[in-house]
Amino acid sequence: MIRTRVTDMLGIRYPIIGGTMMWISNADFVAAIANAGGLGILASAIYASREEFGAAIDRIQALTDRPFAVNLNLFPAMRPIDNNDYLDVLLEKGVRIVETSGHSAPEDLCGRFKDAGLKWIHKCVGVRYARKAQSLGADIITVVGYENGGATGKLDIGTLVLVPTVVDALDLPVIGGGGVSDGRGVAAVLSLGAEAVIIGTRLLVTQECPIHDNIKRALCHATELDTMLIMRSINATHRVWTNASACKCAELEAGQADFFEEIYPVVSGENAKKMYTSGDTDCGILSVGQGIGICGDVPTVADLFDRMMGQAEASLGRFASS
Numbered sequence: 001m002i003r004t005r006v007t008d009m010l011g012i013r014y015p016i017i018g019g020t021m022m023w024i025s026n027a028d029f030v031a032a033i034a035n036a037g038g039l040g041i042l043a044s045a046i047y048a049s050r051e052e053f054g055a056a057i058d059r060i061q062a063l064t065d066r067p068f069a070v071n072l073n074l075f076p077a078m079r080p081i082d083n084n085d086y087l088d089v090l091l092e093k094g095v096r097i098v099e100t101s102g103h104s105a106p107e108d109l110c111g112r113f114k115d116a117g118l119k120w121i122h123k124c125v126g127v128r129y130a131r132k133a134q135s136l137g138a139d140i141i142t143v144v145g146y147e148n149g150g151a152t153g154k155l156d157i158g159t160l161v162l163v164p165t166v167v168d169a170l171d172l173p174v175i176g177g178g179g180v181s182d183g184r185g186v187a188a189v190l191s192l193g194a195e196a197v198i199i200g201t202r203l204l205v206t207q208e209c210p211i212h213d214n215i216k217r218a219l220c221h222a223t224e225l226d227t228m229l230i231m232r233s234i235n236a237t238h239r240v241w242t243n244a245s246a247c248k249c250a251e252l253e254a255g256q257a258d259f260f261e262e263i264y265p266v267v268s269g270e271n272a273k274k275m276y277t278s279g280d281t282d283c284g285i286l287s288v289g290q291g292i293g294i295c296g297d298v299p300t301v302a303d304l305f306d307r308m309m310g311q312a313e314a315s316l317g318r319f320a321s322s
């Protein structure tokens with residue numbers, strides 16, 4: 001069993017964090033990740049009202065007695081979000097771990113995190129952002145390299161360099177990810193000094209993931225070449241699955257199309273939701289990282305985590321002297 005400062009601080013069995021995924025990290029999926037021994041993180045931005053958000057937390061608490069976290073979104077959003085509302089509700093419900101991620105550190109919220117005694121994880125993509133979050137009082141920093149699915153930022157630093165750079169720069173424990181899709185990746189990122197890994201792409205291809213089976217089947221056959229970067233022209237670079245919508249977005253960007261008139265109708269969350277429920281693999285954007293190339297099957301989350309940790313321990317043991 002691999003025990004680290006992160007597993008101890010968060011009270012989790014495995015050093016595996018199930019990354020926040022918009023529209024996907026709902027109550028049932030978060031509970032599945034928690035019950036499998038990792039940290040599930042509820043995407044608060046899915047929920048448009050305090051009531052719906054509160055009901056999602058109730059549902060997680062009914063499905064698991066393991067720790068879980070709530071993500072507060074700091075990315076620009078089409079729907080105005082006041083994270084203080086989510087914070088009120090999660091504190092009322094007794095949630096103990098909060099994750100923030102986005103374009104800036106939450107200077108306006110961190111006082112409330114500290115006053116409430118929350119464990120605060122901040123996710124970012126570069127050492128300068130990590131230092132800033134540490135100075136604001138974060139308890140754990142997550143960094144994800146350029147391989148990752150979802151927002152990549154603009155620094156374009158790969159996981160192999162980003163993780164040790166941040167580990168060396170901080171006193172805090174670090175969670176590392178970007179491209180971790182099997183136990184060899186877990187062993188690698190822990191060897192770089194991280195005290196847990198974060199995974200997103202690999203979790204898309206699990207039985208409990210709430211996206212249509214058509215998409216899971218197609219992702220099983222995808223390779224590491226089947227992702228692309230979009231939305232760099234609007235300072236919101238995302239690594240996504242190469243499908244018709246992603247190619248359309250890239251074409252519009254190359255032609256300097258207007259965001260609200262032309263690009264947004266292609267990349268909207270509504271299209272993504274339609275894609276996830278209908279199984280139409282082209283009608284929306286799906287964030288996917290390069291690690292999709294080493295997925296290849298659709299296990300339960302519990303089987304995936306057990307397998308990843310067995311493989312990680314075997315990988316780390318390969319070089320141990322007898």
Ligand SMILES: Cc1cc2nc3c(=O)[nH]c(=O)nc-3n(C[C@H](O)[C@H](O)[C@H](O)COP(=O)(O)O)c2cc1C
Nearest residue numbers: 019020021022101148149150178179200201287289
């Ligand atoms: C489909 C999908 C949606 C995501 N949505 C979000 C999000 O809403 N907020 C966020 O902070 N990160 C988001 N991410 C990033 C993940 O939380 C995680 O950091 C990343 O997937 C880890 O890299 P990997 O995909 O290489 O495993 C998303 C990733 C994926 C694959």
